[in-house]
Each structure stands twice: as C-alpha cells, then as structure tokens.
Amino acid sequence: MNPQVAIIGTSQxxxxxxxxxxxxxxxxxxxxxxxxxxxxxxxxxxxxxxxSSVDLWDGRTASNQMLTDVVGSIMxxxxxxxxxxxxxxxxGMLAILAGASEITLVVSQCRGSLGVHNEISNxxxxxxxxQPLGLDYLSAGALQANHYMNQFGISQEDCARVVIKNxxxxxxxPYAQVVKEATVEEVMGSLMWAYPIKEMDAAxxxxxxxxxxxxxxxxxxxxxxxxxxxxxxxxxxxxxxxGDRDLTGGDALIRASxxxxxxxxxxxxxxxxDVAEVSAAFSYQELLWTELMGFCNRGExxxxxxxxxxxxxxxxxxxxxxGMIVGNPVTVAGLTRLVxxxxxxxxxxxxRQVRGASRALSHGTxxxxxxxxxxxIVGN
Amino acid sequence: MKRNTERExxxxxxxxxxxxxxxxxxxxxxxxxxxxxxxxxxxxxKCPECERVLVPPRPVCGECFTRTGEWVEVGPKGTVVAHxxxxxxxxxxxxxxPRPIPYGAGLIQLDGAYSAINHILEEGDPDKLHIGMRVExxxxxxxxxxxxxxxxxxxxxx
Amino acid sequence: MGKKVAIIGTGQxxxxxxxxxxxxxxxxxxxxxxxxKDAEMTIAEIDAVVLANMELFEGRALHDMWCGEGAGAFMxxxxxxxxxxxxxxxxxxxxxxxxxxxxxxxxxxxxFEKHSDGNxxxxxxLTDPFWDRHVAAAAIGNFALSVSExxxxxxxxxxxxxxxxxxxxxxxxxxxxxxLQMPDLTVKKxxxxxxxxxxxxxLEMCxxxxxxxxxxxxxxEIAKKRCPRPAWVRAxxxxxxxxxxxxxxxxxxxxxxxxxxxxxxxETVGIKEPLKEFDVAEIYDPxxxxxxxxxxxxxxxxxxxxxxxxxxxxxxxxxxxxxxxxxGVISTNPxxxxxxxxxxxxxxxxxxxxxxxQIPDVNLALATGxxxxxxxxxxxxxxxxx
Numbered sequence: 001m002n003p004q005v006a007i008i009g010t011s012q013x014x015x016x017x018x019x020x021x022x023x024x025x026x027x028x029x030x031x032x033x034x035x036x037x038x039x040x041x042x043x044x045x046x047x048x049x050x051x052s053s054v055d056l057w058d059g060r061t062a063s064n065q066m067l068t069d070v071v072g073s074i075m076x077x078x079x080x081x082x083x084x085x086x087x088x089x090x091x092g093m094l095a096i097l098a099g100a101s102e103i104t105l106v107v108s109q110c111r112g113s114l115g116v117h118n119e120i121s122n123x124x125x126x127x128x129x130x131q132p133l134g135l136d137y138l139s140a141g142a143l144q145a146n147h148y149m150n151q152f153g154i155s156q157e158d159c160a161r162v163v164i165k166n167x168x169x170x171x172x173x174p175y176a177q178v179v180k181e182a183t184v185e186e187v188m189g190s191l192m193w194a195y196p197i198k199e200m201d202a203a204x205x206x207x208x209x210x211x212x213x214x215x216x217x218x219x220x221x222x223x224x225x226x227x228x229x230x231x232x233x234x235x236x237x238x239x240x241x242x243g244d245r246d247l248t249g250g251d252a253l254i255r256a257s258x259x260x261x262x263x264x265x266x267x268x269x270x271x272x273x274d275v276a277e278v279s280a281a282f283s284y285q286e287l288l289w290t291e292l293m294g295f296c297n298r299g300e301x302x303x304x305x306x307x308x309x310x311x312x313x314x315x316x317x318x319x320x321x322x323g324m325i326v327g328n329p330v331t332v333a334g335l336t337r338l339v340x341x342x343x344x345x346x347x348x349x350x351x352r353q354v355r356g357a358s359r360a361l362s363h364g365t366x367x368x369x370x371x372x373x374x375x376x377i378v379g380n
Numbered sequence: 381m382k383r384n385t386e387r388e389x390x391x392x393x394x395x396x397x398x399x400x401x402x403x404x405x406x407x408x409x410x411x412x413x414x415x416x417x418x419x420x421x422x423x424x425x426k427c428p429e430c431e432r433v434l435v436p437p438r439p440v441c442g443e444c445f446t447r448t449g450e451w452v453e454v455g456p457k458g459t460v461v462a463h464x465x466x467x468x469x470x471x472x473x474x475x476x477x478p479r480p481i482p483y484g485a486g487l488i489q490l491d492g493a494y495s496a497i498n499h500i501l502e503e504g505d506p507d508k509l510h511i512g513m514r515v516e517x518x519x520x521x522x523x524x525x526x527x528x529x530x531x532x533x534x535x536x537x538x
Numbered sequence: 539m540g541k542k543v544a545i546i547g548t549g550q551x552x553x554x555x556x557x558x559x560x561x562x563x564x565x566x567x568x569x570x571x572x573x574x575k576d577a578e579m580t581i582a583e584i585d586a587v588v589l590a591n592m593e594l595f596e597g598r599a600l601h602d603m604w605c606g607e608g609a610g611a612f613m614x615x616x617x618x619x620x621x622x623x624x625x626x627x628x629x630x631x632x633x634x635x636x637x638x639x640x641x642x643x644x645x646x647x648x649x650f651e652k653h654s655d656g657n658x659x660x661x662x663x664l665t666d667p668f669w670d671r672h673v674a675a676a677a678i679g680n681f682a683l684s685v686s687e688x689x690x691x692x693x694x695x696x697x698x699x700x701x702x703x704x705x706x707x708x709x710x711x712x713x714x715x716x717x718l719q720m721p722d723l724t725v726k727k728x729x730x731x732x733x734x735x736x737x738x739x740x741l742e743m744c745x746x747x748x749x750x751x752x753x754x755x756x757x758x759e760i761a762k763k764r765c766p767r768p769a770w771v772r773a774x775x776x777x778x779x780x781x782x783x784x785x786x787x788x789x790x791x792x793x794x795x796x797x798x799x800x801x802x803x804x805e806t807v808g809i810k811e812p813l814k815e816f817d818v819a820e821i822y823d824p825x826x827x828x829x830x831x832x833x834x835x836x837x838x839x840x841x842x843x844x845x846x847x848x849x850x851x852x853x854x855x856x857x858x859x860x861x862x863x864x865x866g867v868i869s870t871n872p873x874x875x876x877x878x879x880x881x882x883x884x885x886x887x888x889x890x891x892x893x894x895x896q897i898p899d900v901n902l903a904l905a906t907g908x909x910x911x912x913x914x915x916x917x918x919x920x921x922x923x924x
Contacts, residue, residue, distance in 0.1 A: 023406025026439050043445040048776075055592075055620070056599035059401035061664045062592065062622035065781045065912055069442030075798060077776035078913075079628050082593055082620035083600060090617065091632060097639035099540035100774070114401045123597060126604040127655070128393055128561055233641075237587075237616040240604050255613060367603040372616070390558045397597045397656075403667045413668070434785070436669050442780055461787070464682030465736040471663045485735075487683050487784045496784030498669075498680070506736040511690050527669055 005093045006220035006227035007378065009039025009213035010339040015177040015327030018113040019207040024058070027209050028109050029070035035105070035211035040223060043072040047101035051080045052088035052108040052331050056120050071107050084108075084279075085210060085335025086235075086364030086374035092214045093230060102216045109209035110329035117205050117330070124367060126240060137281065138202065140242060140368040142194035145284040148248045149196065152299035154287065156196050160187035161302070162283035163200055163325055165311055170322025172312075172351035177206050177327035187283075201283040203328035210335040212342070228342045231359070232266070232377040234259025240371065250292035253373040257293040260361075260375040269316070270295050270309075273377070274357035275344045276318045277337035279364045281328060289363065290318055293375070312354065320344070320352040334364020334374055345380045408437040411451070417525035422517060424454040424493045432494035455490035456517040457536065462487040463501065463509040488515060488533055500532040514538050540638035542923050544761035544768030546754050547577025548882035548889075553717040553749035553870045556654035562596065565750045566608030566650045569875075573646065573752035574610075576891070577764065584754070585642040587611035589618040590629025590649040591874025594661040609648040609752070623824065624776070625649060626877025627907025627915035630753055631774045634917075637755040638771075644760060649878030650750035658746050658873075666781075678743060678825075680783050680910075682735035685827045688790035689737070694830055696737060698845035700728035702826035703741050703868060705854060710865025712855075712894035717747040717870040742826040742868070749872035751879045758923065769885035769903070773803035773918040781912050789911055790827065793835040796906065796914035800836050803916040809902075812859075813838045813852070817900040818887045819861045820880040822908040823868050829861065832906065855897070863887070863895040877907035877915065884919050 011034035064080040081088040085108030092104040121137040170176035190200040220227040238252035280286035287301030310318035341360035343349040359379040366372035424433040427441035428449040463486040469478035484501030515533035523529040549572025589602040602618035619629040626649035633647035710716035731741040761768040777795040823829035830844035853861035864883040884903035907915035
C-alpha cells in the first residue's frame with residue numbers, strides 16, 4: 001500500500017538546561033512558525049493541531065491551554081496526547097487516515113527546568129504500592145540497568161561507550177544541550193546516582209520544543225517537493241508494575257517495532273534501515289532498545305556499538321544527533337527523534353548527516369523503563 | 381455474629397503533594413509586572429492586525445496568529461461586564477489556601493482595553509453589583525510585581 | 539476517506555462521590571469490562587485502547603501508565619488524551635479516528651476520573667500562575683461571571699435554571715449509574731440551596747463524582763456482524779477558543795466554539811432542523827444555565843429562547859427532543875469520563891439498551907463535550923451508516 005501520510009515540515013529548538021527569560025508560549029510559537037514556514041503553509045491551511053505535554057511537568061492543569069494562541073488553534077480542532085510526542089504524531093496520522101484532516105500540526109513541549117524531574121516522575125507510579133516506595137525514573141531505571149547488565153554480562157564501561165559516542169556525535173548537532181566530549185574514565189568517575197547509573201550516563205534535564213507538519217498524500221504531493229513518508233508505525237504498552245514485567249524482555253518494544261517493520265516491509269532492520277534515532281534516557285537503554293528492535297541479537301548491543309556499527313559511518317548509525325543523552329525535554333524526546341529522522345532522509349542533517357539515508361527509524365517511550373513504546377519509520 | 385458495622389474502615393494511603401515549580405514570567409508578563417510595580421500603570425498590548433488591546437499582554441494574538449505589537453496603558457478605571465459574589469471558600473491558587481468569604485469578583489473591561497480581566501471587587505453584595513457599573517483599580521502601597529499588586533476594584537461614581 | 543465506524547458496546551461504573559471500594563485502576567477496569575460484556579467481546583479482540591482524563595485532579599502524571607492495564611491496554615497500542623473537560627469526548631473522537639483509519643478494527647475508549655483521590659478544587663486552581671491563580675475563583679466563579687452576562691443579555695430566569703436541575707436529577711432516577719438521583723427535587727428546593735457564587739446555587743452545579751465509562755468502536759464489517767443495532771459515527775468535530783474568560787464577550791451566550799462545531803457537524807450529516815431531526819441529545823452541562831445556553835448554541839431554538847424550551851417541556855423525557863435522559867453532567871460528573879458518558883449514553887439510546895431512560899425509536903442522537911469555554915466537541919450518532 002502506498003504510504004498515506006507525509007511529514008512536510010519540521011523544526012526544533014536548541015535544547016537548554018534553562019531557557020530562562022523565554023516563556024513556553026514564546027518557545028512554542030517559534031517552532032510552530034518555523035515548521036509552518038518549512039511546509040510553506042499558513043494558519044488557514046491547518047485543519048487540526050495535536051499537542052503533547054504533561055500537566056505535572058508544566059505545573060498547571062490542562063496545560064495545553066497555554067498553547068492555544070501560539071499553535072494557531074483558535075476555532076480549529078486541537079487535541080492533546082498527554083505523553084510522548086511520537087504518540088501525538090500517531091494521533092495526527094490517525095486523524096488524516098480517518099479523513100478528518102488533511103494538514104495537521106503536531107507540537108510537543110516540555111520545560112524540565114520548571115520543576116524537579118525525579119520528584120515529578122515519582123507521580124507516574126501507582127499511589128498504592130510503588131509511589132510510596134519512592135520510585136522515580138532514575139531508581140527504576142537503575143533496576144532495569146542491573147537486570148540487563150547482569151543477564152548479558154554488560155559492563156559499566158560498555159554503557160559508558162554509549163555516552164562517548166553520543167557526546168562525540170552531538171558536536172555536529174547545533175540543537176544539542178551537552179556538547180562536551182567525554183572519555184570512558186570521565187563517565188566512570190562521574191557521580192554515582194543510582195548504581196550502576198552515574199551522572200554522565202543519564203540524560204540531562206532540558207527545556208525545548210519540537211513541531212512537525214503532517215499532510216495527507218494528496219496535500220503532501222501538492223505542497224511539498226520533498227515529502228518524507230510515514231512508512232510504518234507501531235506502538236505498545238507494557239505492564240505498570242516493574243515486577244510484572246520482564247524488564248529486559250521488552251515485549252512492548254518488540255511488538256511496536258515489529259508492527260512498524262511489518263507496515264514498512266522491513267525484515268532485516270540492520271541492513272534495511274539507514275539510520276535510527278532512539279529515545280534512551282540512560283546509556284544502557286540505547287543498548288537494550290537496539291537489541292529489542294532487532295538491530296542485533298540479544299546481549300550484542302554493546303558489541304555492535306564497540307565495533308562501530310552504530311556510529312556515524314557504521315552500518316546502522318544510532319543517534320547521530322546525540323540522542324537524549326545530550327538533550328531531554330521529557331515529552332519532546334520522541335518527536336525530536338522523528339524530526340532528526342526526517343532531516344536525515346531529506347539529506348538536511350548537516351554535519352551529522354548519514355550519507356544517502358533514505359529510510360530512518362524514530363523511537364519514543366513513555367513511562368518508566370520503556371513501559372510505553374512508539375516506533376515510526378520514515379522514508380522518501 | 382460479626383456485624384457489618386464492625387468492619388474495619390477501608391484503607392486509604394495518604395500522600396501529600398509537595399512539588400516546587402519556578403515559572404518563567406516571559407517577556408510580556410515581566411514587562412507588565414515591572415511597570416505595575418514601578419509606576420502603578422496597567423499595560424495592555426495591541427495586535428497590529430485586529431487592533432484589539434489585550435490584557436494580560438501576551439506574545440501572540442490568537443485570533444490573527446500574529447505577533448502583538450505596541451504597548452498601551454489601560455485603566456485604571458473600567459467597567460464591570462460580569463460579576464458574582466463568592467460564598468464558597470475556593471482555593472486561591474497562588475497561596476494554596478482558601479480566600480475569606482464572601483467577596484465580590486468580576487470581569488472588568490479596563491478603559492482602553494478590548495479583553496476584560498478577572499479580578500476581585502471591593503463590593504461583595506450582589507444587590508449592589510450590576511453590569512455596566514464603573515470601578516477603579518486600587519493598588520498596594522508596597523508593590524511586589526505580581527497580580528496581587530492590584531488589591532481589588534473599587535466602585536466609583538462618575 | 540476514512541472508513542465507516544460504529545459504537546457497538548458501552549459500559550459505565552456506578553458513579554458516586556467516593557468509590558471507596560476500588561482504586562482508580564480497578565475503576566477503569568469496571569467500565570472496560572462492562573463495555574466488553576455489552577459488546578460480547580473479549581479483551582483479546584481489542585486492537586487499541588485510548589484513555590482519557592484530567593491529570594491534575596488526582597495529581598498523577600502519565601495516568602495511563604498505571605490505569606492502562608485496567609482498560610486492557612497491556613500489549614496493545616495505547617495513549618491518553620487530556621483536553622480538560624472535553625477529555626472524554628476528545629478521547630472518543632480519537633477512538634473513532636483509530637477505527638476509521640483502517641489501522642485498527644476494534645478500539646476501546648475509557649474516560650475516567652476519581653475525584654476523591656485528590657483535591658479537585660486545588661487542581662482547578664492551578665491555572666495561569668501569573669494571573670488566574672490569584673483572582674479566579676476556580677471554575678464556578680468563572681461560570682457565575684458568565685451567567686451574570688448571559689442573564690442580562692438573554693433574560694434567562696432563576697426559575698428556568700432551576701427547572702433544568704429538577705429535570706436532570708429526576709431523569710437521573712431512571713439511570714442506575716447516576717450519582718445524584720433526586721425524585722422529589724423542586725424548583726423551590728433548588729433555589730433554597732446555598733448560593734456558591736451568586737447567582738449560582740449548589741444544586742445548579744455539577745457534582746464531583748468517581749467513575750469511568752468505556753466505549754467500543756468497530757469498523758464497518760465488524761460492527762455489522764457483532765451488533766444488532768450499531769450506533770454509527772456520522773460526525774465528530776472539535777473547536778477550540780481563547781483561554782482567558784474576558785477575551786470573548788458574553789461567553790455563555792456566544793459559545794462560538796460550540797456553535798461552529800455544531801454547524802460543521804450538522805452540515806456533514808445534512809441536518810437542518812436539529813430540534814426536529816434529533817431524537818435525543820446528551821449534552822455536557824456543567825451547570826444548569828449552560829444547558830439553556832447550549833440549546834441556543836446548538837440551534838434547538840433561536841437565541842434568547844432557551845428558557846422557553848425548558849418552560850414548555852420540550853426537552854423533557856416526553857418532549858419533542860429529550861435532553862440528557864441520563865441526568866447529564868449536573869447529575870454525574872467524573873470529569874474525564876463525563877464526555878465519554880455523553881457519547882455512550884447517545885449510543886445506548888440508538889442500541890435501544892437505555893432501560894428505564896430509553897427514548898422510543900432513536901435513530902439520530904447528539905452528544906457534546908465542553909471544557910472550560912476553551913473546547914467544544916460535537917458528535918452525531920445514527921442508526922444508519924450513511
């Protein structure tokens with residue numbers, strides 16, 4: 001089947017630890033204007049808008065209200081996915097496939113500097129059992145990290161090499177927040193936060209926003225010289241209780257990626273994909289996710305990274321943008337991955353360009369330890 | 381025989397929410413509150429396309445989807461376009477505590493402004509409130525640069 | 539173009555001010571299980587799950603992480619829609635998109651809210667930190683303000699408002715799920731209840747309820763096979779408006795987001811005389827005055843004649859267009875579910891499964907959602923696919 005939905009405009013802010021003076025509407029208005037300019041559309045062309053944000057990170061109720069003016073949604077349909085931006089792309093894509101919209105703006109924003117990330121992430125856990133234990137994204141992630149590393153004999157140095165690769169590649173990404181290169185020794189010597197996760201293994205707290213313009217097949221062909229098509233999409237939700245899950249089994253990601261591969265007609269992702277942008281908030285997660293998405297056999301994520309297969313110039317570069325390790329506004333992460341994937345397919349990724357990229361994977365997660373998983377494959 | 385009345389109360393798990401946030405005011409609120417604090421002036425911002433003067437000021441006119449432009453002083457006198465008297469101790473979102481009742485509240489269209497703003501009315505008796513009545517902003521002596529610098533709107537005779 | 543989609547099953551919990559017997563995830567499960575039973579389906583048959591609720595009322599972040607399993611979302615595509623008061627209808631619209639997209643054939647939507655888990659008034663107060671937090675008296679203060687404008691403009695009376703409350707709470711007596719059932723309520727009693735924010739009395743406002751509601755959407759082939767009388771989704775429209783109360787004049791009377799959404803939905807289905815053509819309407823009435831204002835915005839009557847509709851009994855159970863046989867939001871209000879309930883109740887009427895609240899021979903039904911003046915959703919359901 002011909003792909004029916006295309007991305008005809010993208011934009012992202014620079015990710016920063018604190019955008020200071022600039023308020024959220026201002027940040028969002030900028031990315032919205034840029035994405036619409038790139039798509040060569042104005043507000044009258046927009047049929048619908050989907051935003052993604054989470055009230056508790058924004059510190060206000062129904063927090064998408066504050067975006068009403070700046071996303072152009074006065075007297076238009078706006079909906080919000082309270083979760084990762086890639087989920088919002090799903091909603092936008094479904095509206096187009098349903099015939100309810102021809103051009104949809106998808107916007108995601110998060111301002112991590114407003115609150116305290118780990119305090120807020122404690123409120124993701126059920127209030128009866130897990131929340132009172134004080135779990136947050138970091139401590140839950142550390143449980144998953146140990147489980148994974150123990151099962152497959154992965155060392156802390158193996159994880160550190162993810163940081164090295166991503167920080168090195170981020171030198172080429174003007175939007176990255178963390179642009180300082182690191183050595184394995186530096187990562188190993190950084191502050192131990194929750195064993196085995198150290199400060200430098202973790203994504204920073206960031207402020208930022210992203211926007212994409214989606215279009216129906218008909219509109220994309222009419223409006224864009226270089227539409228990038230959504231070739232495949234899959235998503236899946238795992239159990240909530242950590243103890244109910246096989247923390248390294250990753251059934252949700254396996255299902256989500258298989259659904260996307262099935263739609264896109266991909267059987268060997270390592271060979272058939274040109275680049276992958278993966279949402280990994282901790283270094284170990286990049287290894288784990290690449291395995292679960294079938295880039296290599298289980299337990300071999302560290303090996304293919306060490307061999308350079310996932311580096312720029314390797315057979316399947318993973319996170320040439322630097323990934324979340326160099327900038328992580330919570331709900332924006334997945335949409336950033338999509339924006340980067342689109343830039344790659346268009347050949348517009350600047351110094352981080354993977355030569356000749358024509359098929360790219362973007363991945364987003366929501367909840368802790370990858371409870372919710374989204375995979376989207378785009379191509380030209 | 382055990383009776384239902386002896387049943388233990390169902391378990392509730394108390395969790396107190398204590399989260400700290402630091403909200404950036406942004407360029408528009410910043411200027412608005414700075415002006416209010418320093419000079420006691422209430423400022424609106426004009427959309428260059430529809431020419432509506434918006435209060436509170438903001439970066440974008442949603443109606444025209446365009447950047448707002450010129451700053452305009454509005455008020456301090458205005459007209460009540462909607463009113464109520466509150467008899468229920470709602471929580472004041474800025475303090476987290478209920479505000480003493482009863483009190484009057486209104487939508488006040490400041491002279492020179494298009495949009496009307498929410499605020500407290502000095503008059504709380506519904507029989508003495510009506511749409512179209514004239515009011516004036518009463519400011520704190522020692523202003524801090526927040527919306528509380530406008531204490532309330534006082535009924536005036538013109 | 540999208541595929542044809544119908545609602546083939548609905549389920550709701552019993553709603554009350556505090557469901558002490560279940561936690562929130564179990565509450566969600568109760569609704570989802572009831573919908574599966576209604577549709578004679580198993581959870582294995584469901585392809586995708588959409589959740590909908592407010593977030594801050596219970597203080598949770600990413601609520602769907604915990605409660606998703608209650609809706610059967612485990613190992614399925616799922617996300618949560620949160621658009622204030624319209625969350626429940628916007629969630630339903632998303633569910634419709636899922637099925638109409640051709641990617642999913644059977645989609646579960648669950649709207650839920652457990653107000654007793656948190657502090658709703660605190661949640662509502664957390665608006666614009668620089669402005670509204672200090673001066674707005676949560677939702678009801680804002681309602682009262684717009685009611686004062688509306689009464690002055692359209693001449694609606696306190697008695698007419700009270701009649702809406704009486705109708706709603708009496709209708710609720712026929713709905714086993716409803717929260718506030720008051721068979722003996724009178725206009726006098728409504729107007730004698732305490733004034734919360736002048737002129738709004740306690741009995742004119744919606745309550746806070748614990749509850750959840752689930753809907754199952756199915757693609758054409760499955761709907762025809764699995765449901766004797768599917769409720770086909772014929773229109774699903776959203777419109778958004780300014781967030782500052784004072785930026786739109788005379789907000790209740792204007793309600794242009796609802797007017798515009800209704801206009802587009804009516805055009806889609808070819809409805810010219812809504813009062814005559816609809817057999818039943820389930821509209822999101824956060825307070826009594828709003829129901830009268832929505833009559834006007836939805837074109838049931840001319841502007842200024844909403845009060846007359848209630849005076850003449852047109853919207854009573856035996857009237858020309860029964861509005862809210864379920865008792866409406868002013869009888870039952872788990873916010874994130876309130877919109878979903880409207881859609882479910884409209885579908886129920888077409889399914890003919892309304893029990894004591896069933897209106898005879900419903901072929902065309904209207905459901906609406908409302909969120910703090912910022913959002914309006916309009917859905918039209920029909921017994922015929924086209």
